[in-house]
Structures are given as C-alpha cells and as structure tokens.
Amino acid sequence: MSDSLFADASRRLERALKYVSLSEDTIERLKYPKSSLIVSIPVRMDDGSLRIFQGYRVRYDNTRGPSKGGVRYHPGVSLDEVQSLAFWMTFKCAVLNLPFGGAKGGITLNPKELSKLELERLSRGYVDAIADFIGPDVDIPAPDVYTNPMIMGWMMDQYNIIKRQLSPAVVTGKPVTIGGSLGRDTATAMGAFFVVQTLLPKFELNPQDTTVAVQGFGNAGAEIAELLWKAGYKVVAVSDSQGGIYAKQGLDIPSIRGFKDSNKGIKAIYCEGSVCNIIEHEILTNEQLLALDVDVLVPAALENQITEANVNDVKAKFIFEVANGPIDSAADLVLETRGIHVIPDILVNAGGVTVSYFEWVQNRSGLYWTLDEVNQRLKHKMVEETEAIWKKSQELSVSMRTAAYVYGLNRLGEAMNAKGTRDYYING
Ligand SMILES: NC(=O)c1ccc[n+]([C@@H]2O[C@H](COP(=O)([O-])OP(=O)(O)OC[C@H]3O[C@@H](n4cnc5c(N)ncnc54)[C@H](OP(=O)(O)O)[C@@H]3O)[C@@H](O)[C@H]2O)c1
Numbered sequence: 001m002s003d004s005l006f007a008d009a010s011r012r013l014e015r016a017l018k019y020v021s022l023s024e025d026t027i028e029r030l031k032y033p034k035s036s037l038i039v040s041i042p043v044r045m046d047d048g049s050l051r052i053f054q055g056y057r058v059r060y061d062n063t064r065g066p067s068k069g070g071v072r073y074h075p076g077v078s079l080d081e082v083q084s085l086a087f088w089m090t091f092k093c094a095v096l097n098l099p100f101g102g103a104k105g106g107i108t109l110n111p112k113e114l115s116k117l118e119l120e121r122l123s124r125g126y127v128d129a130i131a132d133f134i135g136p137d138v139d140i141p142a143p144d145v146y147t148n149p150m151i152m153g154w155m156m157d158q159y160n161i162i163k164r165q166l167s168p169a170v171v172t173g174k175p176v177t178i179g180g181s182l183g184r185d186t187a188t189a190m191g192a193f194f195v196v197q198t199l200l201p202k203f204e205l206n207p208q209d210t211t212v213a214v215q216g217f218g219n220a221g222a223e224i225a226e227l228l229w230k231a232g233y234k235v236v237a238v239s240d241s242q243g244g245i246y247a248k249q250g251l252d253i254p255s256i257r258g259f260k261d262s263n264k265g266i267k268a269i270y271c272e273g274s275v276c277n278i279i280e281h282e283i284l285t286n287e288q289l290l291a292l293d294v295d296v297l298v299p300a301a302l303e304n305q306i307t308e309a310n311v312n313d314v315k316a317k318f319i320f321e322v323a324n325g326p327i328d329s330a331a332d333l334v335l336e337t338r339g340i341h342v343i344p345d346i347l348v349n350a351g352g353v354t355v356s357y358f359e360w361v362q363n364r365s366g367l368y369w370t371l372d373e374v375n376q377r378l379k380h381k382m383v384e385e386t387e388a389i390w391k392k393s394q395e396l397s398v399s400m401r402t403a404a405y406v407y408g409l410n411r412l413g414e415a416m417n418a419k420g421t422r423d424y425y426i427n428g
C-alpha cells in the first residue's frame with residue numbers, strides 16, 4: 001500500500017457515497033477531522049532520566065454527540081493511524097446509533113518496556129497534555145491496544161485532579177470499583193459474538209461444523225476465541241504478536257488463556273510448557289494463520305493485516321473484523337470478487353464502544369446496571385443493527401461494509417442537516 005492509512009480508509013466512504021443522497025457540503029465535511037492535537041509528554045523514568053513521548057488525540061466529528069474513542073499505546077502509533085481510527089469511530093458510533101461522534105488517541109511507544117510506575121506517569125502526563133481537549137460532554141477516551149482498565153483509572157483520576165471535580169464519565173473502560181461498567185471488559189468480543197451468531201445461520205453454518213482462526217490474543221481476540229469455543233465452534237488456530245499455534249482437532253482456549261496470563265507467549269507456552277504435548281499442534285506465523293483453510297477468520301490485532309500482498313492466500317469463507325482496519329481497500333475488492341464475506345469492523349467490534357456508552361450513561365445517572373442488564377442491552381443493539389445492515393446489503397446488492405457505511409452516512413447526514421447550514425463560518 002503506497003498511500004496513507006487515512007487515504008485508504010477514506011476509500012470506503014467513497015464507495016458508499018453513490019448509494020446515498022447527501023449534500024456536497026456534508027460530504028466535504030466528512031472528509032476531514034475536526035481537530036487534531038499532537039503533544040509531547042515528558043516522563044521521569046525510574047533511572048532518573050527524562051524521556052519525551054509523542055502523543056495524539058484526534059476528534060474526527062462531533063455532530064451526533066461528544067466524540068468517543070480509545071487510546072492506543074503502541075510503537076506504530078502515528079497521526080495518520082490515530083486519524084484513521086478516529087474516522088472509523090465516527091462511523092462505528094453512527095452505525096450503532098450511539099449519541100457520539102468519533103475520536104481516537106495514542107502514544108508512540110512500546111509499553112512492555114516501561115515499569116508500572118513509568119506507565120502511570122506517562123498516562124497522567126498524557127491527560128495533563130490533553131485535558132482541555134477532553135471532557136464528559138466533549139470527548140471521552142477509552143481503552144484500545146495495550147491500554148486497559150488500570151490505565152483508564154489513572155486517566156480519570158488525573159482529569160479529576162486537574163479539574164478539581166469528580167467526573168467519572170470523562171473516561172470509559174475504568175475499573176468497576178471506580179465507576180466502570182460491568183461487562184465492559186468482555187464487550188468487544190461479546191458484541192462480535194452476537195454478530196457471528198446472527199449472520200452464520202443465514203448461511204446454514206452450525207458451530208460444530210465451523211472452523212475458526214483468531215489472530216491476536218488480547219482483550220478482544222482471547223475473549224472472542226473463548227466465546228466461540230464455548231458455543232461449540234472449532235477454534236483451530238490462535239496467535240499473538242510472537243506467532244501462533246494450530247491444531248486440526250481444535251484448541252482448548254481456556255487453558256491457552258491461562259498460560260498466556262502467566263506472561264508467556266502462545267508459542268512459547270506450547271513448545272516449552274509442561275503441557276506442550278497434550279495435543280498435537282503446529283507452530284504458525286501470523287502470515288500462515290491468515291492463510292489457513294478455515295471457515296471463519298477473525299483478525300483481532302492490528303490494521304493492514306490482509307493487503308494486496310497476501311489477499312490471494314486467504315482461504316476463509318467469512319472474515320469477521322474484530323480489529324479496526326485489518327483489511328486494506330484493495331484487498332477488500334479482491335475478497336469481494338472471490339465471494340469471501342467480510343463483516344466490517346465498524347459493526348463487528350462496536351460492542352466495546354456500545355458498552356462504553358452504557359458506562360457513560362450509568363456514570364451520569366448514578367444508577368448502575370447488573371451484568372445481565374448490560375449484556376441484554378448489548379445483544380439487542382448488536383442484533384438489531386446487524387439485521388438492518390444485512391437487509392441493506394441484500395437490497396442494494398453490496399458488501400456488508402458498503403451497507404454499513406451507507407447506514408452510518410445516512411445517520412451522519414441527517415444530523416448535519418438538522419444542525420443547519422453553519423454558513424456563518426463562511427460569511428465570517
Ligand atoms: N479494546 C477495545 O475496547 C476494542 C474495541 C473495539 C476494537 N478494538 C480493536 O481490536 C484490536 C485488538 O485490540 P485489543 O483491545 O484486543 O488489544 P490488546 O488487548 O492490547 O491485545 C492486542 C493483541 O494483539 C496481539 N498483536 C499485537 N501485534 C500483533 C501482530 N503484529 N500480529 C498478531 N498479533 C499481534 C498482541 O500480542 P501480545 O499479547 O503478544 O502483545 C495481543 O494479543 C485493535 O484493532 C483494537 O483497535 C478494541
């Protein structure tokens with residue numbers, strides 16, 4: 001892929017535009033992020049030295065409500081990546097009909113190299129730098145790759161210290177004990193599971209006859225692997241950043257999670273651990289996992305995993321995008337031509353932000369829901385929007401991705417129209 005991630009992400013919009021009737025003004029506004037902030041974060045390291053980290057927060061659009069989106073800590077974080085992720089958040093929130101716009105944040109670093117105290121100083125420093133850019137009615141951060149509830153707790157606390165007030169709703173994905181929602185930790189995977197369970201029966205696929213490979217074994221990947229395993233799907237391969245394992249007869253996901261939690265990589269566990277030989281298995285690279293002959297492929301790690309370079313190796317019949325942007329736009333067209341069903345990120349992984357919305361609602365009302373209430377509401381939303389997008393894709397004879405963008409575009413267009421022309425910007 002020669003151009004930027006954002007240019008590539010925008011192509012999905014262009015493909016959907018011919019199926020909607022939006023004004024030129026609306027289309028023009030949707031092509032650009034509302035505002036982007038680049039910050040330098042000085043952090044005192046444990047050895048006494050000072051390191052400066054680069055951080056970002058992009059608010060893509062706030063027409064439908066305060067902007068919403070996670071914060072990523074990863075060496076690959078750049079303005080281009082954060083902007084693309086904020087763009088996807090805008091459409092994701094519109095597709096799920098949440099009263100939010102889209103945003104994203106990130107810091108360029110490998111968090112595995114920092115101590116817990118260094119990470120805390122970094123997270124608090126990031127909030128110091130973006131405090132005037134966020135707020136419960138303005139822009140609300142949450143977890144993403146290599147961030148977690150502990151980091152969200154620090155971020156909320158730092159914001160409250162700066163503003164001298166208690167505002168739990170400024171950040172979602174917090175620990176439950178300080179205002180987090182029950183079910184937020186499993187929400188991304190649970191939402192994806194409801195999408196799988198709604199769509200696969202339409203193709204007469206039963207769990208016991210369906211093989212699955214999952215790339216990425218973190219918050220989203222490990223949980224969706226376990227939910228599918230529990231429902232009887234044959235999860236034959238899983239991987240993390242170091243590589244993966246494959247077993248034709250299916251893997252025991254809970255025991256792999258147990259080993260992974262003891263801080264070893266999936267590959268290391270299976271070739272070095274004491275249970276190395278309980279099942280026959282093969283060690284895989286991530287490239288090999290993506291090319292496995294399985295029914296369902298679940299990319300749940302990073303973007304641009306399937307591109308023009310490897311798209312012809314893909315043999316899965318269905319791809320459920322739990323990660324944001326795992327397929328580039330050129331590969332998307334090839335998959336469509338080959339009849340491979342791609343179920344898009346802006347629908348599949350929307351369970352996370354949906355329960356973030358529930359958390360924000362609970363924080364603001366002061367009334368907290370049971371786990372069962374959270375999951376029932378999540379199921380209702382995911383099934384409703386999946387059915388609607390499925391119907392739209394059938395009506396228009398387009399991919400699920402284009403149908404999802406059509407849905408999101410219509411909701412964004414309606415909201416922009418309802419707010420008026422905003423010509424005063426032009427007239428001064
Ligand atoms: N968390 C959410 O609420 C949420 C919601 C919606 C969408 N998402 C999206 O879901 C994806 C995963 O996020 P997450 O929250 O699950 O992150 P996470 O908990 O930090 O887990 C990331 C996983 O991906 C693995 N990984 C990293 N680089 C990889 C590579 N090059 N190849 C294969 N695996 C790799 C990591 O491996 P190691 O364990 O070895 O580090 C880890 O297992 C991201 O695209 C994120 O934007 C997340």
Ligand SMILES: N[C@@H](CCC(=O)O)C(=O)O
Nearest residue numbers: 069070142143144353356
């Ligand atoms: N980072 C997640 C969750 C965002 C949120 O909960 O605000 C996503 O990509 O959807």
